[in-house]
Amino acid sequence: MKIETEINDGDRRLLAEAIDGFVPAKVIDIHAHVVEPTGYAPTTLGTHLDGRTISPAHYFEAMELILPGGRLKDALFFPFPAREHDRAVINAWMYAENAKVTGSFRARGLAIAGPRDDPRAFAEAMADGRCVGLKPYHLYAGKGDTSQSALEEFTPEWMWRLCDQHGAILMIHLVRNEAVSDPGNLEALRRLSEKYPRCQVVLAHIARAFNHRTARGLRALADLPNIWVDTSAIAESEAIRTAIEVLGPGRVIFGTDYPISHVRGRCVTTGNQFQWIYPEDGKPTRMTLVGIESLLALRAACTDTGLKPAEVEKIFEGNAKAILAKFR
Ligand SMILES: [Zn+2]
Secondary structure (H helix, E strand, C coil), rough: CCCCCCHHHHHHHHHHHHHHCCCCCCCCEEEEHHHHHHHCCCCCCCCCCCCCCCHHHHHHHHHHCCCCCCEEEEEEEEECCCCEEEEHHHHHHHHHHHHHCCCCCCEEECEECCCCCCCHHHHHHHHHCCCEEEEEEEECCCCCCCCCHHHHHCCCCCHHHHHHCCCCEEECCCCCCHHHHCCCHHHHHHHHHHHHCCEEEEHHHHHHCHHHHHHHHHHHCCCCCEEEEECCCCCCHHHHHHHHHCCCCHHHEEECCCCCCHCCEEEEEEEEEEEEEEECCEEEECCEHHHHHHHHHHHHHHHCCCCCHHHHHHHHHHHHHHHHHHCC
């Protein structure tokens, strides 16, 4: 896998199909990664990241490839998660990098957080504005296979309480096979979202509906006003359409998942699973970027649900602005 810095004619045609007359002039990205590779243990970074540093400045430059015209000047960053790395060091590096972003650009950050981390450092960073919330991840739950972890094993109650106190964002990448259709996940999301109503929950990747059928589980959460979803890396319009229909366009937020957005590939639903496919696998050979696939899917979903331009603008800018407003 390779982070692309150029696109070909085929990509350009698809990109035009995705964005011309659809993507507004201003876009906020609610889900973008930065990488400080020296903070990671050897072999824990994906091969597609190949040891390079990704700062907010790199990111804004890279975004011209899929969102040209200076549309993207404001993003919410968090470090790319890996199992064994020094979270405190990486968070501190990100805070410093975000602080370097000036002028018409804006960078805010979520701290990566493990269940046994000391909450005090995060409380301080939220209080002085260095971070606007937390990004837990199942890999921090412990050793071995964490793909079936219960939500609270990697997103314990102290994270909810802290985000509630600060009106901060809790970015959750659900796990377990059924993701947002898993009864245990649904029970925990309802109980904790109700108990901590000022905690602003963003369920990444349309509540990780890489198998688009699992997105239907969002129906059980539709009445919870502090739950949003982001569109990052989702290439199937069915998942985004379900989110728009169930939650409304006011709670769907555009995200890229950079650098994943700049890798060629696509995640597809198959049976009760999902499968990432990449050109390196052999077939198909002319794949486009995940970010272009995701924009195509988002456009299809907005068209199918009959969204008006003002509602599309909310997805690309207004909703993120609202959720980040208290930190401005
Ligand atoms: Zn991500």
